[in-house]
Amino acid sequence: QITLKESGPTLVKPTQTLTLTCTFSGFSLSTSGVGVGWIRQPPGKALEWLALIYWDDDKRYSPSLKSRLTITKDTSKNQVVLTMTNMDPVDTATYYCAHVRDGYNPAAFDIWGQGTMVTVSS
Amino acid sequence: QSALTQPASVSGSPGQSITISCTGTSSDVGGYNYVSWYQQHPGKAPKLMIYEVSNRPSGVSNRFSGSKSGNTASLTISGLQAEDEADYYCSSYASSSSVVFGGGTKLTVL
Numbered sequence: 001q002i003t004l005k006e007s008g009p010t011l012v013k014p015t016q017t018l019t020l021t022c023t024f025s026g027f028s029l030s031t032s033g034v035g036v037g038w039i040r041q042p043p044g045k046a047l048e049w050l051a052l053i054y055w056d057d058d059k060r061y062s063p064s065l066k067s068r069l070t071i072t073k074d075t076s077k078n079q080v081v082l083t084m085t086n087m088d089p090v091d092t093a094t095y096y097c098a099h100v101r102d103g104y105n106p107a108a109f110d111i112w113g114q115g116t117m118v119t120v121s122s
Numbered sequence: 123q124s125a126l127t128q129p130a131s132v133s134g135s136p137g138q139s140i141t142i143s144c145t146g147t148s149s150d151v152g153g154y155n156y157v158s159w160y161q162q163h164p165g166k167a168p169k170l171m172i173y174e175v176s177n178r179p180s181g182v183s184n185r186f187s188g189s190k191s192g193n194t195a196s197l198t199i200s201g202l203q204a205e206d207e208a209d210y211y212c213s214s215y216a217s218s219s220s221v222v223f224g225g226g227t228k229l230t231v232l
Contacts, residue, residue, distance in 0.1 A: 037221070039168075046125065047160070047168065047211050049221040063123050063218050101173060107215045108158045108173035115167055 002026035004036070004097050004113035011119050012087050018118060022080040022097030029055050029075050033103030036080045038071065040093040041115075048093075052106050053080055060106065089120045126151065126212055126224035133230040139200040142227045144212030145193060150222055152193035156215035159188055159197045162226075163208045171210075172197060199229075207231040 008020035020038070027034055037052035051071040052060045061069050070083045080097060094117050098109035127145040134140040144151065144159075151157055157175045160168035170179050172188035175195060185200045195214070199206055212224040 039223075046226045047162075047213075047223040049213070049223055052221070060219050060221075062220055096167060101170070101179075105156045105158075105174060105215065107156045107213045107221045108170060109160075109168075110170045110173075110179055112167040112169075 002099055002111045004099060004111060006095060006097050006113045006116040008095075008116055008118065010117060011121065013122050014088055014120060016087050018082075018084045018087050018091070020082045020084075020095055020097075020116065020118075022082070022113060024078050024080070024097075024099070027099065029053075029073050029078070029080070031055055035100035035103055035106065036073070037098050037100060037106065037109060038080075038082045038095065039098060039109070040091075040095045042090075042093040045093075050084075050095075051082060052100065054100075054103060087120045091118070092120045093118060123216055123218055123220060123222055126214060126222055128210075128212060128224040128227045130225070131228045131230065133232055134202045135232045136202050136204065138202050139198060140202060140229065141199075142197045142210055142212075142229070144195040144197070144214075144224050146195075146214055146222070147193055149218075150214040150216040151190065151195050153217060154215045155190070157188065157190060157195040158213045159186075159195075160211045160213070161206075161208045162211065168211065202231055204231050
C-alpha cells in the first residue's frame with residue numbers, strides 16, 4: 001500500500017524559504033519508472049503543479065516558478081524535499097505531494113498525501 | 123504556460139449524464155495523450171479518475187469516461203449520483219516538460 005505524507009511549517013514569513021518534506025512508503029524512488037510530484041492549492045482556488053522528481057534524479061519544474069523551486073530526494077529515507085524561496089502571501093496554499101502512476105506520464109498522480117497548509121504572513 | 127480552460131460549473135439531476143470540457147493547446151492537450159482527470163471533495167485530496175485520456179484506474183466506476191478531440195478533452199459522468207458532487211480538474215503533460223492543470227469545475231447534483 002502506497003502512502004505519502006507532507007510535513008513542514010504551517011506559517012512562514014514573507015521573503016523566507018519554505019522547506020517541505022514528503023515521506024512515503026510502499027514504493028522506492030530507486031525503482032525505475034517511479035516519480036513523486038508536488039502540487040499546491042490556494043484556498044478556494046485551483047490546483048497548480050510545482051515540480052516532479054524521478055527515480056533517476058530527473059527533475060521537472062513549473063516554468064513560472066522554476067527560479068524559486070528546488071526538488072531533491074533521499075532514497076534511503078524515502079523522502080522528497082521541496083524548497084521554495086522568497087515566499088509571498090500569494091504562496092499561501094495547501095501543498096500536496098503525490099505518486100506518479102507511470103514514469104512516462106507525469107500528469108497522472110494516482111496516490112496523494114493529505115496535504116499540508118502553509119500560510120505566508122508577517 | 124497557461125492553465126487549461128474548464129467551465130466554472132456544471133449541474134445535472136440524478137441519473138442524468140454530464141460532460142466537462144478541458145481546452146488547451148497543441149502544446150499540451152492536443153499534443154499528447156497524457157490527459158488526466160481528478161475528483162476533489164471539499165477538504166480532501168484529489169483522486170485520480172481518468173488517465174491517458176480515457177483509462178480508468180482500478181476501483182473507479184465505469185460511469186466515468188474520458189475522451190479527446192483536438193485540443194479539447196472531456197470527462198463524461200453518466201448516471202449521476204449525489205456522491206459525484208465535487209470539484210473536477212483536468213491536467214495534461216505540456217511540451218515544456220511540465221504539467222498543467224485546469225481551473226476546475228464545480229459539479230452540482232440537483
